[in-house]
Amino acid sequence: MKSLLRRSPMYHLHRMSGATVSDYSGWSLPSSYTTLEEDFERLMKVGGICDISHYGKLNVQGNDVFNVLTSRLNLDSDLCVGSSHSSNLLVNGNPTGENVVATGLAYDEALVLTRPGKVSLVVKALESSSENCVHLVDYTSSLAGVIIAGCRSRSMLSRIVEYDLDDSVFPNGASVQCKAAEVHVIIIRSDLGELPAFQIYITRDFGEYFWNALLHAGVSDGISPVGLESVMRLG
Numbered sequence: 238m239k240s241l242l243r244r245s246p247m248y249h250l251h252r253m254s255g256a257t258v259s260d261y262s263g264w265s266l267p268s269s270y271t272t273l274e275e276d277f278e279r280l281m282k283v284g285g286i287c288d289i290s291h292y293g294k295l296n297v298q299g300n301d302v303f304n305v306l307t308s309r310l311n312l313d314s315d316l317c318v319g320s321s322h323s324s325n326l327l328v329n330g331n332p333t334g335e336n337v338v339a340t341g342l343a344y345d346e347a348l349v350l351t352r353p354g355k356v357s358l359v360v361k362a363l364e365s366s367s368e369n370c371v372h373l374v375d376y377t378s379s380l381a382g383v384i385i386a387g388c389r390s391r392s393m394l395s396r397i398v399e400y401d402l403d404d405s406v407f408p409n410g411a412s413v414q415c416k417a418a419e420v421h422v423i424i425i426r427s428d429l430g431e432l433p434a435f436q437i438y439i440t441r442d443f444g445e446y447f448w449n450a451l452l453h454a455g456v457s458d459g460i461s462p463v464g465l466e467s468v469m470r471l472g
Contacts, residue, residue, distance in 0.1 A: 245290035246381050246444025254462065261465060262353030264291035269464035276463040277470060281432070284387020285463030286451050289436065290444070293351030294380050295359050297339075299371035302347050306339045309362050310349070316341050321410050321425050328362045340412040340425055348376070348423065348438075381444035383451065384427070384468060386434035389458040394435060396454045398424065402435070418450035429471035 242265040251258060256267035266288055269276050279285055297306060303316040312322040321340040326333045335358055338350045349359050356375050363371060385394060391402050400415040401407065402424075412425045423438040439447050455461060 243291070243378070245288050246441050247288050247290070247448045250445060250448055251288065251462075256462070256464065259465075261291055264353060266291060267462070267464040268466050270462045273464070273466050277467040279459075279461070280387055280463050280467045280471075282388075283458065284385065284390045284393065284455075284460040285467065286448075286455060286460060287384050287386070287463050287465060287468045288448075289382040289384050289465075289468075290380075291353040292377075292382050293349075293353060293356035293359075294376040294382070294438065295349040295351070295356050296374040296376045297347045297349060297363070297371050298345055298374075300345055302345055302371055303341060305363065305371050306347055306349070310337060310339060310359070312339060316347065318343060319412055321412050321427070326358060326362060328358060333358055338425075338427070340423075342412075342414055342423065350425075350436075379441055380423075380438045381441050381447070382436060382438050383448065384434055384436050385451065385460070386429050386432050386468065386471075387460065388433065389460055390433050390435060393451075393455050393458045393460050396457075397450055398422075400424070402426075418447055418454075420447060422447075429468065432471065 244265050251267045257269045258265050259268040307316050310324040311327045312324045314322045318341040321338055323338050326335040326337050335355050340348050398417040400413055409426050409428045414423055420443045425436040427436050428434050
């Protein structure tokens with residue numbers, strides 16, 4: 238029997254908007270909102286909003302969390318609050334071929350992002366460490382995720398985000414916990430090539446509300462939803 242696909246909290250909004258929905262690693266998400274080419278052209282010229290709730294999300298807590306993640310995940314630089322670093326994940330010293338991103342949320346807390354369905358690999362890498370104690374919670378279904386990308390993305394977000402996202406303050410790889418549209422969010426700067434891009438994570442309960450807030454904020458800049466296919470073209 239075919240297993241049921243998981244849905245983001247914005248699923249019904251996508252369907253009501255006429256998006257084409259496809260299977261992405263067991264998640265039912267929009268592949269396009271218009272045509273693939275129209276979505277991609279709009280993303281490149283102006284910007285777009287895309288549902289990335291299927292990304293793996295692992296919350297990691299512990300007094301020595303940054304040192305543990307830097308060493309156990311083989312991060313490309315030392316982790317600290319407000320920064321994000323990537324890794325070609327090793328498990329028991331062996332390469333997995335998986336890229337993960339860790340971001341420091343507080344002195345004793347971090348969030349690790351993975352490709353869909355790959356959280357278990359990070360758990361395995363961290364649980365193999367006996368000398369350090371960290372606490373792991375899979376937030377994949379608890380947090381909704383969106384990415385806002387494009388040349389006007391910063392202008393759009395400035396209307397709802399209570400934090401300065403200017404390049405000089407918030408360069409690629411920066412992260413912050415703040416308020417946006419009156420709800421608590423985690424924002425990670427994660428450019429797609431030359432395109433500025435911002436990943437935003439919110440609790441699932443606020444998913445629909447926050448998506449609608451993004452749609453409203455994007456009107457003045459001509460930014461609207463695009464499907465995953467357009468974002469995946471850029472990495």
